[in-house]
Amino acid sequence: MELLYLNRKALGEGFYYLKGMVIGMFWTVTQSLLGGLLTTFRIFIFTLLIALPLGLIIAFGAMSRFKPLRYLVDVLVWVIRGTPLMLQLIIIFYGPGLWLGHNIWSGNETGRITATVVAFSINYACYFSVIFRGGIEGVPVGQREAGEVLGMTKSQIFFKVTLLQMVKRVVPPMSNEIITLVKDTSLARIIAAYELTFAGYSFMKSDGLTWPLFYTGVFYLAFVGILTLLFNYIERRLDYFR
């Protein structure tokens, strides 16, 4: 009887001990993943901030009346879209060190993130440029001409007539690309940037744990989910016209 009681007590304590350990581990993983998420978020935001305006510039280049520039831009876009982003990332991170003899990226985490942002910005700017171009050229010429005939200035036509129609055309394909970007940030692991996927993966390597991988997936889902809600909202706001 006493023995049974003791055993039960030991079991109970063991349970609490285990529960404590699991909760402790859960916190460790969460903290680590949050750290990774911060890096992922940094890559994401800086890439967007650079690639969006750069993409617009490339789009203008692709529509330029100056033929050599047009060809140059076409070739650039073709090469960048025709090769893997991971390959581009490797070349941009390791290339300068091998060609110049010294690494232009500092060896620390900041250097890795910077190299990633540079590679991603070039790559995504090319994809964005195609979307921008489609949006700009997709607005019928008749819209501009209708404005001209009504005596509007070029800038009035752009801001009051064509801009919103371009935005409406650009938002759906752009939201797809931006959501792809969230997931593509995981490629930064290849140059050992400690982003979200790397964070989750490291627990499998060191502790043989697989559940942090699924937990990592939840982080991505939340990130993508918020973006999806945002884009749905924008699309709905632009739904009132066709």
Added chain:
Amino acid sequence: MAILEVKNIEKHFGSTQVLKDVSFSLEEGNALAIIGSSGSGKTTLLRCLNFLETPNQGSIAVKGETLFDASVPLKQHEKDLRKKRLHFGMVFQSFHLFPQYTALENVMLAAQLLAKERTDYKQNKKEILAEIETRGKALLDQMGLQDRMDHYPHQLSGGQQQRVAIARALALSPDILCFDEPTSALDPELTGEVLKVIRGLAEQKTTMIIVTHEMAFARDVADQIIFMDDGVIVEQGDPRQVIDNPREERTKQFLTRYTEG
């Protein structure tokens, strides 16, 4: 004196000549119909009048003021060009309404933007904008669209859209209103409502140039008609005379082809 004087207009795109020595004049308050087979240069002529194309030769004068003269090469400043454009209004075959604005907003937009250039805009902003709105509503009323003012273009039928486009072109009170086949993009049962509106404008002595394939309408409404073929004016004159008793062989052929369908 004629309100519009077009002299010796030539236009080519690359090596194809689209307009050859086109000259005509139009009296104030008159409606001019332009007929002719596909590719004869009717649209191009209207586009030249509206400065959407630049003629290679010739001149255009409105109310005695030369707006364009190819023999006097001068760099057009945007501001001058815009002012010249306002002598003409344009109604396109496929409407080209601004999709993100309601019918009323479509009609008011250009006037609102133009008003900003007035020196007294800041002081009298409220009155000026109220005036524009009153005028916009009156125009849509005139087009029979009083209950469609807040509809967006995609919520309107083709005939309604074209009537909004006419109101929009009238909003800046152009001297001459141009129509490029205003009913060609419409279902047959909707052409009537648009033609009725144009007929009403003719009765009010609006100066108009109407490119059309509606022969009966042209005969009935126009004061003057031009038949174009292959970039030249083959015949012009009184619409009844030209349509019922054409003098030129090419006009006859065109009209028989037309009446035969």
